[in-house]
Amino acid sequence: MKDYYVVSAYGQGEIVEKKSRFIAQVFPIESEEEALLYIEKIKKKYWDARHNCHAFVLGENNEIQRFSDDGEPQGTAGKPILEVLSGNNVHNTLIVVTRYFGGTLLGTGGLVRAYGGSAKEGLRNATVKQVCEGITFRLETDYNSIGKIKYILGQLNVQPESEDYGAAVSMKISMEKESYDTLVSQVTDATSGKAVFSDVEEAPFYREVASFL
Numbered sequence: 001m002k003d004y005y006v007v008s009a010y011g012q013g014e015i016v017e018k019k020s021r022f023i024a025q026v027f028p029i030e031s032e033e034e035a036l037l038y039i040e041k042i043k044k045k046y047w048d049a050r051h052n053c054h055a056f057v058l059g060e061n062n063e064i065q066r067f068s069d070d071g072e073p074q075g076t077a078g079k080p081i082l083e084v085l086s087g088n089n090v091h092n093t094l095i096v097v098t099r100y101f102g103g104t105l106l107g108t109g110g111l112v113r114a115y116g117g118s119a120k121e122g123l124r125n126a127t128v129k130q131v132c133e134g135i136t137f138r139l140e141t142d143y144n145s146i147g148k149i150k151y152i153l154g155q156l157n158v159q160p161e162s163e164d165y166g167a168a169v170s171m172k173i174s175m176e177k178e179s180y181d182t183l184v185s186q187v188t189d190a191t192s193g194k195a196v197f198s199d200v201e202e203a204p205f206y207r208e209v210a211s212f213l
């Protein structure tokens with residue numbers, strides 16, 4: 001799979017162009033039905049706005065793409081919002097931009113810039129994660145080796161999802177696939193082959209993104 005980005009938590013951004021307010025709201029979505037529910041809620045909340053335009057993408061390859069100009073001139077609102085998503089490889093995300101008209105016409109170019117710019121501002125304020133090839137597994141070791149393993153995990157910036165301290169120490173771990181062989185090699189050397197890797201499965205890994213756009 002190729003790396004891509006998803007929004008994991010809501011974000012909002014706003015810009016003002018010639019007294020028109022453009023309020024962008026960004027949502028993580030898992031289905032078209034969920035996207036439509038968010039859109040309807042926003043239309044009810046901002047019922048007095050001139051326009052509530054939107055775009056959303058769904059699927060690992062953005063198989064579903066939808067957008068609406070909601071009364072703005074064709075191609076000046078929904079499509080620029082969609083291009084912010086597709087152009088930055090963002091998936092499973094909805095952006096709704098609400099416009100309060102300020103009394104001055106912006107023209108085609110001005111609308112495209114305003115809707116695209118507000119969509120970007122919303123994404124900057126959302127929580128974004130990079131999705132890459134990952135692997136999940138269980139790692140079991142004795143108490144004498146846990147300190148060495150924790151050190152190796154720290155060096156590779158890997159944080160166990162869960163830890164169970166019983167007769168032995170068992171950890172459930174998710175990490176990037178590209179670093180897995182390195183981890184296995186280092187842990188095997190450090191524990192003289194006593195550590196056990198099990199339940200190994202490939203799965204998407206979600207990497208935190210410090211800043212987006």
